[in-house]
Every structure is written in C-alpha cells, then in structure tokens.
Amino acid sequence: MTQPWVAPVSATPVRATVSIPGSKSITNRALILAALADGPSAIRTPLRSRDTNLMVEALRSLGAKITDDGEDWLVTPAALHGPADVDCGLAGTVMRFLPPAAAIGQGEIRFDGDEYARERPMETILNALRGLGADITGDRLPFTLHGKGSLPGGEVVIDASGSSQFVSGLLLSGPRYDKGLTIQHDGKPVPSMPHIEMTVQMLRAAGVDVNDSSANTWQVQPGPIRGREWVIEPDLSNATPFLAAAAVTGGTVTITGWPAETTQPGDDIRGILSQMGCEVTLDANGLTVTGPTRLSGVDVDLRDVGELTPTIAALAALAEGQSVLRGIAHLRGHETDRLAALAEDLNGIGGDVTETEDGLIIRPRPLHGGAWKAFADHRMATAGAILGLVVEGVEVDDIASTTKTIPDFPGMWQRMLGGGQ
Numbered sequence: 001m002t003q004p005w006v007a008p009v010s011a012t013p014v015r016a017t018v019s020i021p022g023s024k025s026i027t028n029r030a031l032i033l034a035a036l037a038d039g040p041s042a043i044r045t046p047l048r049s050r051d052t053n054l055m056v057e058a059l060r061s062l063g064a065k066i067t068d069d070g071e072d073w074l075v076t077p078a079a080l081h082g083p084a085d086v087d088c089g090l091a092g093t094v095m096r097f098l099p100p101a102a103a104i105g106q107g108e109i110r111f112d113g114d115e116y117a118r119e120r121p122m123e124t125i126l127n128a129l130r131g132l133g134a135d136i137t138g139d140r141l142p143f144t145l146h147g148k149g150s151l152p153g154g155e156v157v158i159d160a161s162g163s164s165q166f167v168s169g170l171l172l173s174g175p176r177y178d179k180g181l182t183i184q185h186d187g188k189p190v191p192s193m194p195h196i197e198m199t200v201q202m203l204r205a206a207g208v209d210v211n212d213s214s215a216n217t218w219q220v221q222p223g224p225i226r227g228r229e230w231v232i233e234p235d236l237s238n239a240t241p242f243l244a245a246a247a248v249t250g251g252t253v254t255i256t257g258w259p260a261e262t263t264q265p266g267d268d269i270r271g272i273l274s275q276m277g278c279e280v281t282l283d284a285n286g287l288t289v290t291g292p293t294r295l296s297g298v299d300v301d302l303r304d305v306g307e308l309t310p311t312i313a314a315l316a317a318l319a320e321g322q323s324v325l326r327g328i329a330h331l332r333g334h335e336t337d338r339l340a341a342l343a344e345d346l347n348g349i350g351g352d353v354t355e356t357e358d359g360l361i362i363r364p365r366p367l368h369g370g371a372w373k374a375f376a377d378h379r380m381a382t383a384g385a386i387l388g389l390v391v392e393g394v395e396v397d398d399i400a401s402t403t404k405t406i407p408d409f410p411g412m413w414q415r416m417l418g419g420g421q
C-alpha cells in the first residue's frame with residue numbers, strides 16, 4: 001500500500017497562471033479517425049496520459065503505425081487486424097471507441113481492462129455492433145471480437161441513456177462500414193450531448209457526411225475519412241480543479257489557451273462558477289477566475305457536463321447554502337459510482353450529502369481532515385485536492401489515479417501553489 005497524498009493547504013489565496021495538457025476526448029477521437037483515415041495524420045499537442053497512451057498502444061497492436069514527432073504523434077493508417085490483446089485500462093473512450101473500429105479488422109481481438117472497467121456498461125454498444133454484423137463473445141470486459149475484415153453496417157436502435165460514448169464510438173467508425181451507419185436513440189435523454197457534437201464536428205472536419213438534423217438520430221454516409229492535421233485544445237474539464245483553487249481560496253487563477261469556441265463540455269464551468277459567485281473573464285490571456293469571499297450553493301442540471309461533477313461537488317461542500325446536482329444518474333457507470341463515492345468521501349470528512357436517484361444534495365457543514373478515497377477515479381482524487389486546500393489533513397489514497405488524464409497532477413498542483421506555469 002503506497003502512502004496517501006496529503007493534500008497541500010493554501011494559507012493564502014491561490015494566485016497562478018496554469019497551462020493544461022491536451023483534451024483526452026479530442027486526442028482519442030483524433031487517434032481513431034487517424035487510424036481509419038485514407039492517409040497519414042499529425043496529432044499536434046496531444047494529451048499524453050494513461051488513457052491516450054492506451055489508445056496508441058491498442059492501435060499499434062492492431063497494425064497502425066504511430067510515431068513520435070517531438071511532443072506530437074504521426075499516424076500512418078493500415079488495415080487493422082488481430083490477433084491482438086487490447087488493454088482498455090479504465091478508459092471509457094478506449095473501451096467504447098475501439099471495438100467499433102476493430103470490427104472492420106480481420107482476426108481475433110481480445111479486450112480487457114482494470115478491475116472496475118469490467119463493471120462499466122458495454123452491452124449496449126456490443127449488441128449494436130452485433131446488430132451491424134459483428135461477431136463478439138461477451139457482454140462486458142473481457143470480450144473477444146472475431147473480425148471478418150469488414151462490417152455491413154446499416155441501421156441500429158440503441159438506448160444511449162447510459163453513456164454518450166455508445167453513440168460517439170459507433171459514429172467514429174461508421175463511415176468505414178459498407179452501408180455507413182444510422183443510429184437512433186430510444187430511451188431516457190442521452191447524457192453528455194456536447195461530446196456527441198464534438199464527434200460530429202470532428203467527423204465533418206475529416207470530410208465525412210454526417211446528418212444530425214433530427215433529434216436522437218445520427219447518420220453517417222459510407223466513405224473515406226481524410227487524413228489531416230489535428231491540433232488538440234487544452235482539456236477544459238481537467239482545468240476545473242485549478243479554477244476551483246481560485247474559487248475556494250478567494251484567489252485568482254488564469255488558464256492559458258482557453259478556446260473562444262469549443263465543443264468541450266468543460267467550457268460550461270464558466271457559467272457555473274459565475275453562478276457560485278466567482279468573477280469569470282475570458283480574454284486573450286485565457287480564462288481567469290477570481291473567487292468570492294464565500295461561494296454560493298447552486299441548483300444545476302449537469303447531464304451535459306457530468307465530467308464536472310466531482311469538482312462542483314467539492315465546491316458545493318464549501319459553499320454557503322444547499323446545492324442540488326441533477327441529471328447525472330449515468331455517473332454510476334463512470335470510473336466508479338461517482339454519486340456513491342462523493343457521498344461517502346464527503347460524509348467521511350464531516351459533510352452532509354444525500355444521494356438522489358439522479359444526483360446529489362449537498363448541505364455545507366464544517367469539514368475536517370481524514371481519508372479521501374479516490375476509488376481509482378482521477379476526478380475523485382482531484383476533488384480531494386480542492387477540498388484539501390482549505391481543510392487541513394485531507395489524505396488522498398491514490399493520487400496516481402490522476403495519471404489517467406493528467407501526466408503529473410501533483411507537480412502541477414504544487415507549481416500552481418507556487419504561482420504557476
């Protein structure tokens with residue numbers, strides 16, 4: 001058992017300028033599109049972290065050539081094939097984006113992942129692939145795909161209320177199916193819709209004809225995916241713990257390179273922090289947040305931006321007045337059951353948190369130090385770091401879980417406390 005990470009307290013308001021590594025979601029989409037493209041691609045300023053390294057290793061094991069060009073990746077596509085063993089780690093983007101691509105490959109391709117990855121919902125997308133012509137043994141990790149070198153494709157009806165990644169994963173490979181792909185969603189609302197918009201926008205940027213004009217229906221025409229240069233934006237969801245540092249200490253943090261326009265749902269943090277009483281400015285310097293004397297509680301629907309929940313829950317626990325976080329039942333299928341994990345950890349350090357059917361009710365209470373379990377979840381770990389800035393003795397059991405999407409979170413956090421960069 002490694003030593004817990006005792007979150008550093010900030011005795012003074014945090015004042016820093018911070019650069020955030022590339023977006024996980026954009027990097028892993030770019031890697032899939034590049035591997036399925038009709039020519040080479042360059043991926044500039046990608047995220048290099050566990051989730052994206054797993055994607056690179058998996059695509060290499062299926063035959064794609066991926067080389068380093070300084071900090072960038074150059075991808076030369078090839079006909080994907082087994083036999084291969086794919087390690088998905090705990091990455092939703094690997095376990096949901098790769099099987100639809102591997103389904104046009106030839107040979108046996110085995111997928112597995114971390115212990116908790118075996119619990120994450122997969123049946124919807126595996127059944128969809130079967131409906132489109134794939135031969136797959138298993139309903140969740142571990143499973144085996146018996147590739148035939150092509151996939152008929154066509155129409156499929158799925159319930160994507162468990163994860164937007166079911167839709168995105170299928171769409172990314174859909175143009176390479178013989179008949180293309182039409183997905184119709186039938187069920188409760190789809191979460192994380194901006195992530196589907198991100199998929200559609202990137203497919204179009206690669207020359208694919210996508211029709212998303214009807215609600216809950218997405219259609220991609222069969223045809224080539226163009227090789228191209230992808231320039232990866234900073235990961236806005238990963239920026240939120242750093243912005244939260246300003247919010248909880250009454251300090252000021254600037255994130256450089258914040259895009260003026262983006263499909264990343266993390267951009268919504270601007271509105272949420274304003275609602276909680278922060279001053280938020282987006283200009284040529286980046287996004288700057290200044291925290292108030294006391295944060296206000298919020299009542300927010302986070303269905304579109306579920307990724308932000310651990311950060312917002314940490315802020316809410318330190319605010320004045322109750323917060324209600326709604327629309328996030330699907331978080332039970334994330335890296336861990338995030339609703340249960342947040343309730344358990346916050347209550348363990350003196351908080352008053354109730355789980356609801358689709359979210360959390362958080363009533364601020366005086367908090368004290370204690371164990372903060374990450375449950376192998378990077379965003380649980382960073383939520384502990386936020387609380388630890390103002391609550392002495394918050395001990396995160398597994399800070400290494402942050403390597404899922406940030407290569408050196410403890411180092412970045414320490415540098416932020418020293419002023420940044």
Ligand SMILES: O=C(O)C1=C[C@@H](OP(=O)(O)O)[C@@H](O)[C@H](O)C1
Binds near residue numbers: 025163168192196
């Ligand atoms: O497509 C993507 O890159 C993602 C979609 C979302 O998944 P869910 O729809 O399962 O929430 C998000 O939470 C995840 O971190 C990344």
Ligand SMILES: C=C(OP(=O)(O)O)C(=O)O
Binds near residue numbers: 090091093307335
């Ligand atoms: C839900 C998340 O990740 P994944 O891509 O593994 O689903 C997340 O990063 O918050």
